Amino acid sequence: MDTTSFTKKSLGVGTVEPALTPPSVDTAQTTFNKKPKVGAGKSKKRDIPEGLWTKCPTCEAMIFDKELDENLKVCPKCGHHFPIGSRERIHSLVETCTFEEMDAGMTSVDMLRFKGASTYKSKLEEYQKNTTLKDAVVTGPGKIGPHRVALGVMDFSFLGGSMGSVVGEKLTRLIERATEKELPVVIISTSGGARMYEGMFSLMQMAKTSAALAYHAQRRLPFISVLTHPTTAGVMASYATLGDLILAEPGAMIGFAGPRVIKDTTQAELPPGFQTAEFLLNHGLIDAIVPRREMKGRLIGYLDFLTAVKKAAAIA
Numbered sequence: 001m002d003t004t005s006f007t008k009k010s011l012g013v014g015t016v017e018p019a020l021t022p023p024s025v026d027t028a029q030t031t032f033n034k035k036p037k038v039g040a041g042k043s044k045k046r047d048i049p050e051g052l053w054t055k056c057p058t059c060e061a062m063i064f065d066k067e068l069d070e071n072l073k074v075c076p077k078c079g080h081h082f083p084i085g086s087r088e089r090i091h092s093l094v095e096t097c098t099f100e101e102m103d104a105g106m107t108s109v110d111m112l113r114f115k116g117a118s119t120y121k122s123k124l125e126e127y128q129k130n131t132t133l134k135d136a137v138v139t140g141p142g143k144i145g146p147h148r149v150a151l152g153v154m155d156f157s158f159l160g161g162s163m164g165s166v167v168g169e170k171l172t173r174l175i176e177r178a179t180e181k182e183l184p185v186v187i188i189s190t191s192g193g194a195r196m197y198e199g200m201f202s203l204m205q206m207a208k209t210s211a212a213l214a215y216h217a218q219r220r221l222p223f224i225s226v227l228t229h230p231t232t233a234g235v236m237a238s239y240a241t242l243g244d245l246i247l248a249e250p251g252a253m254i255g256f257a258g259p260r261v262i263k264d265t266t267q268a269e270l271p272p273g274f275q276t277a278e279f280l281l282n283h284g285l286i287d288a289i290v291p292r293r294e295m296k297g298r299l300i301g302y303l304d305f306l307t308a309v310k311k312a313a314a315i316a
């Protein structure tokens with residue numbers, strides 16, 4: 001009996017003879033034994049079928065995914081706004097069958113032949129496959145209530161909603177179409193900023209989109225910019241903050257550089273709530289915070305007002 005148990009043990013520890021004196025090494029062994037237990041805990045979590053429940057990061061409630069989808073990805077318990085895809089967002093805003101997507105097939109060109117940990121080309125292919133989007137924005141005319149608008153909706157799931165030449169070009173064409181057809185522009189932003197893989201070509205989009213909006217504004221046409229979590233850097237510093245009305249979703253992080261960079265540069269303590277939609281509303285950058293479920297109704301209200309002013313001006 002003894003010999004059989006010995007051979008079993010020696011299999012686990014290896015061929016080293018001193019394994020016969022376990023008591024002295026025991027403490028070291030127990031710590032080793034503890035590590036796999038952490039892994040085992042993780043595998044227990046995996047027992048919950050994926051894609052059925054989501055834990056709210058704010059109130060920690062477990063929400064049934066179907067319920068979350070029906071609630072436009074807003075926590076029904078505390079109102080936390082989860083990220084929402086561009087197509088779901090468009091669906092939540094426009095009247096059925098009124099959205100006509102523009103430039104649906106436009107894709108980026110790897111101008112710089114960028115190579116980092118992986119190439120830009122492979123990144124694009126990966127994200128196009130995983131998201132079924134061609135790039136980080138979907139644009140086109142559609143009807144919100146009775147108003148025909150030029151709508152652009154960004155998607156954070158495509159390379160962090162970064163603005164490369166495709167995002168810039170699609171938005172510019174959308175704004176130019178709006179100027180030509182005398183339509184209001186509504187852009188829902190979410191972005192990590194300019195797309196580093198395209199270097200200067202992505203930075204140029206800031207000027208291009210801003211210039212297109214300037215021509216749109218010259219025609220006295222309204223532009224409503226909606227900032228969602230997160231809207232930062234190059235997008236925040238160009239079209240996203242050029243709206244006649246700037247709205248934001250509750251709790252959205254909005255800023256240019258990250259808080260750590262600002263803190264290190266200014267060597268000053270940042271005020272509480274810095275870079276949140278609520279902070280920026282109090283400081284005048286944002287005109288209103290609108291919960292996602294109220295967004296469509298509020299947009300219709302603002303468009304009623306803004307287009308009525310223009311209609312009255314045209315009659316006078």
Ligand SMILES: [Zn+2]
Binds near residue numbers: 061080
């Ligand atoms: Zn919650």
